[in-house]
Amino acid sequence: MPESVSAAGSADTVWSARLHELWRAAQDIDDVAQMSRYVYGLMLAEPGVVAVAGTRWNGRALTYVRSAVPGQPTRTTVAPPSGGAVAGPGRVSPPPGGAGTAGSSLTVCTHDLTVSGEDFDPERAVLAGAGAGYAVECRFGLGGSDWAAFSVGVADRAAADPGLVLRLSQLSEVLVASNQRIVEYRAHERRQTEDAFLAEASLQMDSSLDVQETLGRVARLAVPAVAEGCVVHLFQPDGALVPVASAHVAAEAQPWLSRVSGDDPWFAEFLRLALEKRESVVQECGAFTEGPFGPRAEGFGGRVRALSVSPLSARGKALGTLTFIYHRRSDEVAGLRVLDDLARRAALAIDTTTAYEQRRRHVEQLQHHLLPGALPDWPGLELGAAYQVADSSLEVGGDFYDAVVRADGGLALFVGDVCGRGAEAAALTGLARHTLRTLLEDGTAPAPALKRLNATLAAQSATRFVTALVAVLTHDGDGCLMEVASAGHPRPLVQRADGGTEDVAVGGMLLGVVPEIVAEPVAVRLGPGDTVVMFTDGLTEARSEEGVMFEGLLPDAVRRCGPSSGDMAERLIAMASDFRTTGDDDIAVLVAHVKGTR
Known part of the structure; x- marks a missing residue:
């Protein structure tokens, strides 16, 4: 085998090994500029190469120049932000095949540095200053308007042989592939960051x-x-x-x-x-x-x-x-x-x-129309009421209350609760409240009024049941007589003037379940200073974290409110809200306090 052929084979083997090392190094970098210390050293080791230069461009504006000569450290000059050198007509982002695209086709050019007029700055001055007469340049896109050029300077044209051109192209292809990996990785990271931000933004806004x-x-x-x-x-x-x-x-x-x-x-x-x-x-x-x-x-x-x-x-x-x-x-x-x-x-x-x-x-607005705008004045009695919507589902609740002066001069009080929420519950609430109001205003007694309401609900084929409590008060000396009837509703509490509390033992069947109900009235005398408290089950069924119901605490809560209607209704609801950790039922409270002699 001729000696020249053997030497060429040995050089190719060495080059292949070095190129392989370069590929391995390219997997660990996060900017293609970091490859300069590898590729510059490889090209400077080639026969006839006297200098190497690399430039980075953003469109037609120079970003930096990096150069190296044998035996000296690599030098880098960063272009000023104001623009620095500007590429002329001959220096553009890689032409055919993907200008401005990461990994676009390589463009290889040869420059005679002894001939002026060709646009090859700033590499011309760098390479010529190192003694190069000719240069081989390779350009490639890095994505967007970003592109780069890698050039080697040789002493004479003979050194710029096809083998040198091939090796320069191979190095440039490694740079392009490495940059493509970096661009894709950065794009993936950026997209992940953006998606994480958008997800967090949705959580915050929602x-x-x-x-x-x-x-x-x-x-x-x-x-x-x-x-x-x-x-x-x-x-x-x-x-x-x-x-x-x-x-x-x-x-x-x-x-x-x-x-x-x-x-x-x-x-x-x-x-x-x-x-x-x-x-x-x-x-x-x-x-x-x-x-x-x-x-x-x-x-x-x-x-x-x-x-x-x-x-x-x-x-x-x-x-x-x-x-x-x-x-x-x-x-x-x-x-x-x-x-x-x-x-x-x-x-x-x-x-x-x-x-x-x-x-x-x-x-x-709808809930407001289902409740009385104001409570009536009635001699010798002080009235108070409060209502709390505990549910956040934006559905109208079924709790209601009212007070009406009867044709015979008495005062009728009632509270009720329609099962469930929503449009149907609201419709039944309006029906129940206005039916009871009309009946009681005309003088119907509590028990017959509840039976009439049950018949009305049955005629409507209502799918929800209703509970209600009705009390009619009439003057009796310096106090009042109260007749009470219930249809499946919580019993009312009476707080006596001396601070004692008692519930009124009245019961009855739910409304809207069977065609006819039994409702037995109970009579109670209220003296001066006595207070009657009527409420819906949202008050008593408020539960603590341990599962204890507010029902057991209600008598004491009434006592702590004092012997007056005043703000008792609001205070009872506030106490139940502070106590409650579970339960989301609405609460209606109606309070009547006997002031004494008219």
């Missing part, structure tokens, strides 16, 4: 059903994670776009942001134009010649580098806009995927809480 709290969270959760400032605008019934929440990483900037978002006509027009595009819009502020943002603005606005506006829409409704204000670099601005996704989640949270708030108001 954790409250209060409109103002939700709006505040939408503004605050993205500052400074997404941007330095955030403003939420919502459409009002008249079509106006009004700011409803804002946040800024700098507390002293908050007044400025609130003023700009609410009063600046330029900003209002910017939002209008952005909304017309119906998707997230990112706008750098460097080119703004007017308005409250960008280099020409004063104060905090002059620091703003970019704005993004995302439309808020949910369930086919346009709700408003989500605006982010960035002081950070443009390459740190969130991508459109994140902005669109965050706006979609925010819009759903806002629409849900708004709908909840509207429904809550409707339920409150």
Whole structure:
């Protein structure tokens, strides 16, 4: 075998081994620039190579120059932020096959450094200064507008043989593949981070059903994670776009942001134009010649580098806009995927809480109409009542109470409870209350009134049962006579003037279950200072963490409230609420206190 062939084979073997080591090293780096100490050393070991240079570009602007010559440390010159060198017409991101794409096709060029006029700066000066007469350059894309060039300088054209070109291409392919892995890994990490943020944002926004709290969270959760400032605008019934929440990483900037978002006509027009595009819009502020943002603005606005506006829409409704204000670099601005996704989640949270708030108001209005607007005045008696909605399901409860002066001058009191919640319960509540009110107002006694109500419910084929307690009071000397009848309802309590308490032993059958019921009335005399307490089972069935019911504590609670109706109803409900850890039934309490001689 000729000696030259043997030497060439040995060189190829060494090169293959070194290239393999380079592939292994490429698996452990997190920036392709870290490969320079490997690839520069490999190329400097090639026969005839007198210098190596590498450049990194962002579009046509130079990022840095790195060079090496045998026996000397690698030198790196970073281009100034203002721009540094700019690539000429001949120096562009890799041409055919994927300009600007990570892993795009390699482009190999040969340069005669002895001939001026060819655009090959800044490598020309670096390589020629080291004694190179010719150069072989390989360009490749790194993703987006980022690209790089790797060049070797040789003393004469003969050294720039096909073998050198091949090896330079192979090294460049390793760099491209390594960078492709890094780009994909970073994109995966960034997407994981973004998805984690979006998931946490949903949890934060969905954790409250209060409109103002939700709006505040939408503004605050993205500052400074997404941007330095955030403003939420919502459409009002008249079509106006009004700011409803804002946040800024700098507390002293908050007044400025609130003023700009609410009063600046330029900003209002910017939002209008952005909304017309119906998707997230990112706008750098460097080119703004007017308005409250960008280099020409004063104060905090002059620091703003970019704005993004995302439309808020949910369930086919346009709700408003989500605006982010960035002081950070443009390459740190969130991508459109994140902005669109965050706006979609925010819009759903806002629409849900708004709908909840509207429904809550409707339920409150309906519940209000199912209860008396005011209790009547009746000589010698003081009345008090309270009602608490304990359930958060936005369904109308079935508890009710009322007091009515009868045609014969007596006073009728009643409380009741319809099983369950919702529209059907509300309908039966209204039916039961108004039926009892009409019957008692016309002079019907408690037991017959309950039987008549049962017949009415039976005629309606009601699927829910009803409990009720009726008491009719008439004057008797300096006190009152009370006739009580019950239909499956908790017994009332009587607190005597001396502080003792007793329940009224009255019972009866549930309403709406069987065609006819038995209701036996009980008579009780109330003297001056006595108080009668009527309530629904939500009061007695409130349970502690140990499972103890409030029913056993009720007599003592009544005693602690004192011998007067006053605020007893509210205080009893408050005591039960403080005691309760389980149970979500509504509570109605009606209290009548005998003041004494009329």
